[in-house]
Amino acid sequence: MDLSLFADLAVNGLVIGGIYAVIAIGLNLQYGLMRILNIAHGEFLMIGAFLTFTLHTVTGASPLLWLPVVVALCFGGGLVLHRLVFRRLAATSKSLDQVEERSLIIGFGLMFILQNAANLIWGADIRGYDFMSEPLKYAGVVVTKNRLLVLFLAVAASVGLILLLQRTLLGKAVRGMLQSPLGAWLVGIDTQRLHPFVFALGIAMAGLAGSLLSMIYEVSPNIGETYTVMALIVITLGGLGSIGGSFAAAILLGLVESFGTHFTNPSLKMLLSYGIFVLILMTRPKGLFAK
Template identity: 80%
Template sequence: MNLSLIADLAVNGLVIGGIYAVVAIGLNLQYGLMRILNIAHGEFLMIGAFVMFALHTSTQVNPLWFVPVVTLACFILGVALHGLVFKRLTAQAKSLDQVEERSLIIGFGLMFILQNAATLIWGSDLHGYDFLNHSVKFGGVIVTQNRLLVLLLAVVVSVGLIMLLQRTLIGKAVRGMLQSPLGAQLVGVDSARMNPLVFGLGIAMAGFAGSLLSMIYEISPSVGESYTIMALIVITLGGLGSIGGSFMAAMLLGLVESFGTHFTNPSLKMILSYSIFVLVLIFKPKGLFAK
C-alpha cells in the first residue's frame, strides 16, 4: 500500500476528527453536567460558520481575526439562552429524565427556528470563501494549509480545555459536577453560577467549530444536523462526562471515516459511524474511554 496515501488519509481523518472533537466536547459538557440534550447543538455550529462567512466576505479581513469574536458571541448567546429557556426548564423538572425529555423537545424547536432563520438571511444555497487553499508537501503528503490550520486550532483548543478542567479550581468544580452534581453542591460548588457558564462554553465550542468549518468546507443552513449526530456518537464512544474520552473518540471516528470511505464507498460514511456506535452500545455501553 502507498505510504503517502495512508498519510494523506490519516491527515484528512484527523482534520475531520478535530472538528468532531470540538463539537462533541461542548455537547458533552452540557449533557454530562445538566442532562440537557440540546439536539440543536449543531445549529450553533452552523450559525458560527455563517457569521464567520458574513464577517469575512463583508470586510475581506483575515478570518482568523474573527474566530475569537464568533466564539465569544456564541458564548454570550449560550448564557442568554440558558437563562431564558433551560434554567427554568431544569428548575421546574422533577427528575433528570424529565430534563432530558423536555430539553430534547425544546432542542428540536430551536433547530427548526435557527435553520429557517439562516435560510431567510443567507438563503438555502451553499456558501464558502477561499482561505489558505495553497497546498504544502511533507514527504509524500500533500495537504492544503487551511486544513493544517484547522487541525492545529482544533487540537490546541480541545487539549487546552482538557488541561483547564484537569489543573484549575474551576475545572475541578466542573469535573466534580460531572461526576456527582449533588456531591459537588455539598462541598460548596455553586451550580447556579456554574451551569450557565458551562452551557455557554458548550455553545461557544460549537461556534468555534463552525468558524473552523467555514475555512475548509462550503456551508448551508442544514449543515449542523449531521454534526449533532456525530457529536452524540462521539459522546457514546468516549463516555458520558469524559471530555478526554470525547477527544480520543472523535479522532478515532475521523480516522475510521477517512480510511473506511476511501477503501469502501463514500456513501457508506454514516453506515460505518452507526455500526461503530451500535457495537459500542452492545459491548461497552459506558464508552471506550469511560473511567
C-alpha cells in the same frame, strides 16, 4: 498503499476528528453536567460557520481574526439562551430524567427555528470562501495549509479545555459536578452560577467548530443535524462526562471514516459511523473510556 495516500487519508481523518472533538466536547459538557440534551447543538456550529463567512466576506479580513469574535458571540448567545429557556426548564423539572426529556423537545424546536432563521438571512445556497488553500509538499505528501491550520486549532482548543478542567480550580468544580451534581452542591460549589457558564461554553465550542469548518468546507443551513448526530455518537463512544474520552473517540471516528470511505464507498460514511456506534453500545455500553 503508498505514503502520500496514507498521509492524505490520515490528515483528512484527523481534521474531521478534530472538528468532531470540538463540537462533541461542548455537548458532553452540557449533557454530562446538566442532562440537557440539546439536539440543536449542531445548529450553533452552522451559525458559527455563517458568522465567520459573513464577517470575512464583508470586511475582507482573515477569518482567524474573527475567530475569537464568533466564539464570544456564541458564548454570549449561550448565556442568553440558558437564562431564557434552560434555567427555567431545570427549575421546573422534578428530576434529571424530566430535564432530559423536556430539553430534547425544546432542542427540536430550536433546531427548526435556527435553520429557518439561517435560510432567511443567508438563503438556502451553499456558501464558502477560499482561505489558505495552497498545497504544502513534503516527501511526496501534499496537504493544504488550511487543513493543517484547522487541525492545529481544533487540537489546541480541545487539549486546552481538557487542561483547564484538569489543572484549575474551575475545572475541578466542573469535574466534580460531572461526577456527582448533588455531591458538588453539598461541598459548596455554586451550581447556579456554574450551570450557565458551562452551557455557554458548550455553545461557544460549537461556534468554534463552525468557524473552523468554514475554512475548509462549504456550508449550508442544514449542516447542523449531521454534526449533532456525530457529536452524540462521539460522546457515547467516549463515555458520558469523559471530556478526554470524547477527544479520543472523535479522533478515532474521524480516522475510521476517512480510511473506511476510501476503501469502501463514500456513501457508506454514515453506515460506518453507526456501525461503530452500535458495536460499542453492544460491547461497552458505558463507552470506550468511561471509568
